Amino acid sequence: MDHFLRGRSIERLDEAERDRLEGLISRHRRLSARTTLVERGEELRQSTLLVEGFMIRYIDDVEGHRQIVSFHVPGDFVDLHGYPLRVLDHSIATITDALIAVVPHSQLSQIMDSDPTLARKLWAATLLDAAMHREWLFRLGRLEAVGRIAHFLAETDARLQAIGLSDGRTCALPITQGDLAEITGLTSIHVNRVLRTLREENICLLRASRLEILDRHRLYRIGQFDPTYLYLKATPPTSAAGAESARQQRE
Amino acid sequence: MDHFLRGRSIERLDEAERDRLEGLISRHRRLSARTTLVERGEELRQSTLLVEGFMIRYIDDVEGHRQIVSFHVPGDFVDLHGYPLRVLDHSIATITDALIAVVPHSQLSQIMDSDPTLARKLWAATLLDAAMHREWLFRLGRLEAVGRIAHFLAETDARLQAIGLSDGRTCALPITQGDLAEITGLTSIHVNRVLRTLREENICLLRASRLEILDRHRLYRIGQFDPTYLYLKATPPTSAAGAESARQQRE
């Protein structure tokens, strides 16, 4: 629960609330990499908080190819929305080995009944997800390949910085080019070529499960990345310049 | 408030709840077509319920082109998520002339404090939006032009049916090909060509502000449309066959 809503400008949790949420956890589970936890259409009685590792949510198409609709880092309440929604419209899987905390929906109902303030914060947490969906729509609809990839890398680094998993220059990001393709709506082959140009241009480097950002300013500009939608506490110092400019341009 | 959550399988409202929500409305407003109601970054103190007409939410890119991230029909609580989120990450505008009901956030707080059941239903309503965002991501990421357009038309018709604004064969849909382009991430020129083929193939017809569906089955198949994510009360009879088959294929 440590990372939940950490680094976010809205709805930060106080100690009591954090303890309260901690108390909701019925148990922890270890999952291995590349396994599906929930299938589209399943009814849920519990929600998953990601403690360690990376997970995704995705939707399959006719041929079994999937579109990843969400990428999760530690501290994300992966399917909190499964509580009000009950049935999920997408599947959930791990990318890496992961440690999750399980929160029964009955516990969440108790929060709803007794703690409107905390309930509102949980609600807001699910809406941060929705805000990210919208930015992903922007990415897929308005950016071409380089932009999409730059945007995703910028976003992910920003999120990892918020929870202390990126130092602003490099971070662990164990995803394959195939994963990136499923995120950006491209072929893994094309992702490969785009990553090469980003590397050759000394903008960033994705290799050996690590992302290294060499020129944040240009990365942000190419991805038209403006972190407003992440509702972060403060723009990390290292990225201020880039964020500023991407913002101005968009307006 | 009549149409809010109407036709949805989850979280339907009982009479008392409907009255309660009705009571939250501070006033009504008429908006003219093609005007922006809220700009990205604005802080909200009230939310908008769409009573008549069509509205959209969108995100601008560097050059001022926009990606529409959401399309709203009567009964939609357009920016209910502005209540927990406070600041919006996108803009809101009308497509047609519209009638909206204004609900102050202070009123929503009272619901949160006093009626956990209704609060949960409001939460769920915002998550239906998120589910739609995910399906839009699938659409942009995995479908090509014809599929994207077919999917949007199928979705919109299904939503209009749920609120009684489509009879299952035809409905009023006063959007331009330019709008469709901003929804599907295409050029209006290409949208035009795709609409022509859909017309020539006797699948559907978008003309004179009306959508006419000639072959629902094929429309659904082309768009890989599976209405699960809309959480509708029941699949409308006319579309059952198409829904069925699109579903099976996707699994």
Added chain:
DNA sequence: CGACACGTTGAGATATATCAAACGTGGTGG
């Protein structure tokens, strides 16, 4: 060592964008 997943590269095909222009058509003002 072999198998397998992932990454890389090349050549050719194709979907969609871009640029340019003509064509309706409904609304407005004279």
Added chain:
DNA sequence: CCACCACGTTTGATATATCTCAACGTGTCG
């Protein structure tokens, strides 16, 4: 009532981004 204008639609020709297919390289793990 007509002339005109603005806006959306339609069409053509060309350019380009991305996909597809195919092959080969590389590292890891049993």
